[in-house]
Amino acid sequence: MSSPQPPSTPKSSRPTITTPHRRSNSASYASPIDIKPKSPAARRMSMTSTSQSASLTPQTFAEKILANEQVVLGGIVSSLMLCGILYSLIRSTSLNTSEIHHHSLPHRAAYFARKSNILNVVFVKRAWGWTSLLYLLHLFTSPPTTSSNDAGSYSRTRRFGVWILATAAWLLFTSWFFGAGLGDRVIALTGGNCAVPLPAGVDMKSVGEIFPSLFTAGPEIPGTTSQVNKIYVPLPQDFCTGKPLTPSTFPQLFSLIPSSANIHATSDHDPLHALPRPRWHRGFDISGHAFLLTLSIMVLGRELAETWKSWAVKPGKINRTLFRDTGSINTAHWWISVSATVLVGIWAWMILMTGIYFHNPPEKLSGIVLGLSTSYLINVLIPPPSSQSAFNPISAPNAAFSRPTAGLGSMFDENAARRGGVVDDGVIHEDAEESSGDDLIDRGKTMGKRQKAD
Template identity: 35%
Template sequence: MSTIAFSSVKLYLGAISLVLSVGTLYSVVNSTYLDTSDPLLAHLPHPLQSTDYFANKANPLNTVFIKNAWGWTSGAFALLYATSSARTQSWNRLLQYVVATLAWLAFTSWFFGPPLIERVIVASGGQCVVVVPGSGEIIDVPFEHCYTRSPLSPATHPTLFASLTSDFTPPNPWSARPRLRKGHDVSGHIFLLTMSILFLADQLTHSWRSPTRWSLPHTLAVNANAALIAIWMLATCATALYFHTPLEKFSGFLLGVAAFGLTQLPPLSSPRAVTEPIPCKDD
């Protein structure tokens, strides 16, 4: 990694650390964060959603951007790469994207079975649970139901609901998808936002170092990437303020940095184009 690339990544790494630290400290001092691993709280609306815009999970920042974060990041990278000059396009950059995508899949979707984040929850004492509406009673169910994300109901799985102690009967028809709770719920949002910011910042260094004048499409692509990084910073701040415990946010940050680090291993880290002075002709 060149000096300017390393400096750029360090700058954004410091910015993420600052935003996350200040936001987390504020959330602890003012009790604004929701413990998403608590089965009695995780399914409820955030207590501050009526007064704090970003505490409401239905806000566009969450539903449009964060929920599709890697899709947005992928699109931004594709636009940046496609409009780059030929000398800054390389297989190394494409392989870096592939590695980052595989890291995203491994942590959030699939890793020879359950994703790594779910494995962490289970290993740290998590349980697969269903919260019964009305009574709020929690039913422990086998882990495979969380892994398959299959809906459960008294009609389809009567034995699982036979342990209900209250007289409350769920409405019919009713079903719910079980969720992993009670363990260490690594913040997947912080993980992905951290990796996305660092990845895009690193890719932008190819443009900053290019000796070729930017075309109009590439100028727009650079601005779009910078704007998306700003959105991811805002999303990081919102998550730090309102969701997950401090330790869960910190672990998500470390995993995001580690995932980005995979893209910087020697076989993948490509040299940046270096600006060279244009020689002058003698009179």
Template identity: 30%
Template structure:
């Protein structure tokens, strides 16, 4: 059923509600359990502490997912919006014609904008970087001697590489001469370091669950014959990505960030996703293109 009227749109939203609720309950349960576990068993690393964040996780030798180099983190979490985009595009392009609506494309574009604003650019630094800086964050460089040097915040925002050769004034007071080949990209530390992973995992999993639900509802309503074999495999692939997202949420809440940073990341992810369910966004979707 195409969403061609306000009544159709409201009907679709009511049908999607249960799918959203199930995904939200699953994510909330994982976040609460993982965070509680990390507190009770002291398994989390305070990533905003500049004295700790550059060190391996204390449990990295005995707990595979406590290592930042684990395959789930390197190939999945750090490239999550790429996986999300590929999963959505494959799902959309293989969907039956009546599921290829402009509303779904606009929703994807809106979520992509949220991803960019929170993690990439918001008239300069991203929203997450601005939040860290506004709560006491500092742009820091960790020297080989163990000393911390505060540098201008612009170097963190631009992710510039610094060295004694490129920025001699920054290290003039260093008691230990720096090697000629030493270089480092400054990082924002201290302040409230919202879990960007939790933000993106929450938003991505809710978005993909919504998109998959279109195909599930159509199949349940007897429209399976309209779906190609390729589309059914793509739906399965999307479900695998969602399950990996659940696992990534669990490992993040157990091993990284303070409890409050994980919770705020989760809540901001909900907010980023909820943008596509605001009255303003729905009004835009219901607006018919002008006829030339």
């Protein structure tokens, strides 16, 4: 006796399971190399993946450094200053420049400890002038091929804006638009006094009647605890921030100075002055050299970054440019780039000398921090074209590698990106506009099979 059979289901009511885009006659072997994506969206994704793979080529050490030149330059500046401070503490080489008498001290033995050294007189005293000159020359002689996108993040307009912001920061520190500069204001707020030394031969009784708050200052005599003191007269603070000290602006002081009517100006010498320029005494004196040289290095380094990258990628091209007829502008641009690079080296060396010979450690560190902070703010307002870093917090997205978005909140759909369609109830539908001719034929065959099955 045969076992009972389950009731048969009509053929027309059986569910038909079909796999989209699967051909029935695809039994022949196909190499993975021969398989090509059908959808244009899938082909674009394949090409993008290839481009991304190609972009993962290992970088050289120099290229890795130059890709984050702002971080590297900031690290070099900070390291040089810290090394200088450490050396000055060990060898006691630093001069406290907040003391008013340091201007009258005899020259120190070390050459770069003297303010009369050639680099300080010729370059550092005019630091922003040199930086601006080479920055603008490099900017306006740079060929179009130097920039990755002359209308984008490396355009001349944006680079000129960097110089404008840096110049505004320099003016804000040295001579603020509404009076004294930021450095002078900090000295005044932290207890600094503007003063001038009294000349010899002044009647001290008369001085005491006019100026009751005199003070003395001077260096210690080596090997003793005594000091060589001078008498100083406190002055209003505006005399240390640009106001000239003349008999008309401060007659009380000049009334005490012995008459010098017998001294007449001739063509051989300038008129003699009885008083030196007023200066600050005490207070917190932010290192102006540390601030300005740091800002100069960071701004010049940003402008030279693309040039340095081209030198790192093609080092042989540096020498060939000199002996190849590339035009006067290109040759001038090369020499300007070399000069600006040398200037960056001079600024770095003088930062080290500042750390060794001038200011106390807090004043030097505050100058470095202020310079780096100003550079960071400039990079926030006008982002450089290099990769993201601590000094480049904003970077434009790469359009070649941008992903499509779909759905609420722009959520990314991987299937939609690969097949060019949208997900609806778990079924993927390709867009008719992006379907190839083979895809339309496959759809027609599938629909015909379904109709015959029904």
